[in-house]
Structure formats: structure tokens, C-alpha cells
Amino acid sequence: MVFTQLLINGLIVGAIYALVASGFSLIYSTCKFIHFAHGATIAFSAYVLYFLFSILNLNFGFAVILSIIFASLLGYGMNIFVYKRLRKRKASNVILLLSSFALLILLESLILILFGADVKTIGYINVAKGLEFFGAIITPLQIFIILISFILLIGLFLFMKKTKMGKAIKAVSDNKNVAEIVGISSEKIYTWSFIIGSAIAGIAAILISLEQNLAPTMGTNLMIKGFTAAIIGGIGSIPGAILGAYLLGFAENFGIWFLPSGYKEAIAFIILFIFLLFKSRGILGIKKRGEKE
């Protein structure tokens, strides 16, 4: 049952990509620039979890909470110390993009210095025997990942729809000037979208580190998947990012039916390239501010 196995594998990576992409998309929707360093937030939080749990031997739940808080603070710090200053100088989104790229490399290099280049394993959950599911194998951990991702994404959806903060975020992402006229502080919304987006990144980091080994460059790889998913679905749209993430997860896993498995990574770039060229607004995309038809 190769088909069901690939379907399930697609679902698992899709769940992880969805978390990466939705946080990234939330930040893009309000701040309107590509926050590459989002990937570094994930990598750094995963290493913080490793440090707290595997080196300091803290209680796992406690370590998880601290890692998520760390992710939020990291996102918050990047916004306050770098992006806010740039916005004050009315920097273009290209400058913001370059600085986020610099932040990504900065944080990745910092991980290398602090933890070394060798692969780390958290190993909280022993690999359990997989369950048979229509002829495919899935471990309880993987079911857990899919469920957590699903619950979080529904939570994020409700947050955006029902809460005042969610509506304010939507307002700023639709039209910053009008939002400011009705008394919403856009700087405050930027800050919150970084805090919330980075917290989701922190959760993604934990799920990833339960399932895979940690490597300093994991952030770059995840970031590419995250923004590819966001662009497939329509950049700046959170439901779009989630849809794009699952599509990418399936495309990667079904793609290796036709291609040598080494090209699995390249599938994302090719899809990204095709979407940028032919449908740069993605499937559910919103218009970029100031963009003409």
C-alpha cells in the first residue's frame, strides 16, 4: 500500500509545514515582508528544548513551555531591535528582507558556535511500534503531531475570527491606514503578530524535534518549506498557508514516486518557482498593498 503510506507521510510533513507556514504568513500578513529568520526561530527553539531537557534534565513539560516562551521572546526581540528601527527609517520591504536574511545566518551561526555542527537527538519518546493503518505504518507520535497541529490551526483560526486582537490583526493586514484611523496601533499589532507567529514556530520546533534530529541548518530548510507553502496558498492568507502546506507535503511525498528521492528537497523549490512565475498571488492569495491589477 504505497499510496496510503505516501498519503500519511504527506499528512505528517504537511502538519509540520502548516505550523511553520501559518506563523510565517501571520507575520507577513501584517508586516508585509518576508521574515526569513522565522526558520531560525524554529531551529533555535528546538536547540533550547534540547539544552533544557537533555542537558539540564528539566521536566519535559516545563522545558516545552520555556522553549515556546523563548521562541516568542526571540521573535519579539527581532521585531523590536531590528525591524522596528528599520520601519522608523521607512525602509523598503527589500531592506527588511535582507535584514531578516542576515538574522537567519546570524542565528544559525550562533547555534553552530553554541552547540556544534553534530546532529542532536532529544529522544523523549522512544520509537514505538508503528500502527497498521490500511496497510500503511504510522507511529503514535506521528498521530499526536497531526492532532496537535490540527488543534492549533483551528485555535488560530478561531483566534483570528472571534477575538478582538485577531480582528485587529486582520484589519491591519487589510489596510493599515484605515486601521490606524479607527484607533488600532499598527506597531502594537506588528509586535503581537511576531509574538504569536513565533510562539507557533516554537510549537512547530517541539513537534519537529520529537520526530527528527536537530541540525543547525534545519531552520533554513523549514523556512523554504514554510514560505513555499505560504506562496502556494497565497501569501498573507493563513488558511491559504495551511492549504499550501498540505499540498506541498503531498507533492513532496508523491513526487518521489517519479523522481529519485534525492530530489525530494528540490520539489519545493520547483513548485515555488512555478507559483512565483505564474500565480504569484497563490491559490487563496490576497492582493499586496499598492499592487495593481
Added chain:
Amino acid sequence: MIEEYFIHLLILIGIYLILAISLQLSIGFTGLLNLGHIAFFAVGAYTSALLTLNGFPFCIGLLLAGLIAMLFGFLLSWPTKKLKGDYLALATLAFSFVIYALALNWIGLTRGPLGLPGIPKPSLFGFVFSSNFSFLILTVIIALISYVVIKKTVSSPFGKVLEAVRDDELAAKVLGKNTFKMKTYALGISAFFAGIAGSLYAHYITFIDPSSFTLLQLIPILTIVIIGGLASLRGTLIATVIIILLPEPLRFIGFSSSIIGPARQIIYALLLLLILIYRPKGFFGRVNLK
């Protein structure tokens, strides 16, 4: 020993200078935020290495390295001709990842992660540039030619059209300029020199593998271009020297080599951040990054 070290640094400066001025041509002079420059460097390095390993002379390898990189430049510019700003940055970045994935996975051609060892030292008219000093002379000559050609290009009428495309593409179109064609040429020339730099790099180090062509390698070049200042060749030259020499003292403090690599990246990344925050035009820049 110390002379060898200085010669090594000068050769690196020469190779990086070619890379940086060619990137300057696309980012600074034409306004194309190309984050895929490393891909052209890689194409040049692999082309030249594979040709010379299969018995072709160095001059053919060097020339084809430039021309095939240029071909890739044309290939990239055709589909991305309508993209601007961050979308162009993403598309060119994706392009460089595709090239990296090819280098890593097309084992039959590139030997994948094993890389290509034993790339011969360059030879011209029977003279082999086997010592580092002779290689330095070769690098200086090629860097000088590249500098002059790019200088001539940007100060020619064609160069002025490129700057017009950067500043106001619509106005350039109104004046009857075929802006897509101009951008294609600019990217092609830029890629050509990146390919030449790739060839020099491959023959200098004599070993290449895909890990020589990742995002990490883009950071110093990008930092040079931004710090030197957009659309300033003189600034790029000065910045190349400073950026390559700056992390060198780390070697003498006695850090282990596993620390020096990332520390160097941290220095570059911090510099890039600081310059973007406090002086986004760079030191000799004439225009702002849009």
C-alpha cells in the same frame, strides 16, 4: 609562510571582487535584487572543473564557465522578467536552491556530495600556474579585466539605460527602451563574470563540492555590495578588501577552525544588519534599495 598567507588572501580578494562587482551590476545598477548569484558561481565552477578534468584546456574551461553561466542568466531572466523586489528575490533564491539540488543529486555528472577533487591548476600557452604567486597574477589580470569591462558597461549608454530601468522602468519603456531585453542582458553579463569567478575558484582550491555553493557563501558577497554602496564600483572594491580581511584576526586569537567559520558568518551578518539599519545606502552608494 606569511607571504603564502598574504598571497592566499589577495587571491580570495580577487575572486570575491569579480563576484561582488558582477552582483553590483544586477543589484546596484539594474535594480534586480538577485539572491541567486551563487548559482552562477556554482555553474561556472562545475563547468570549468568538468571540462578540464576531461582534458579540455583551461582557457576553454574559463570561457565556457562564463558563457554557460551567462546562458543560465538568460534562462533565469526570461521567466522572472516581470517580477520585482521581494518576489524576484524569492524566485532567484529558489533558482539557486534548484542548482544546489542538481549539484547534490546529479551524481553522474557532479559526483554529488563527494565533490570533484583534483581539478588541475590552470595553464595557458604551456605555462602552468602552479605556484600561488603565478595564480595571483592570473587572478589580478582577470579581476582587472572584469572591473574594466563592468566599468565600461555601466558608463556606456547601455549602462545609463540600465540605471533608468532601475529608477523608473515605466519611463524607460515610454522612451522606447525594451526594458526586458536590457534586464536580460544585465543579468547575462552579471552571470558571465560570476561564472568566471567560479572557474578561478575551482582551479585555485582544486576541489569543489555542493557545500561550497550554499546560502552561507552569499552573505559575504551581499554584505560587500551593500556596504560598498549600491551602484558604486569604487565602493565595492574597497568593501571587498575590508570584508575579506576583517575576520582574519580571528585566526590569530587562537580559535579553533570550527568556531572561526561561524564567527566569520556572524561578523558578516552583524555588519549587514548594522549597515541596513544605520546607513542603508552603504558608504559610497548613490541610490537607495527599493
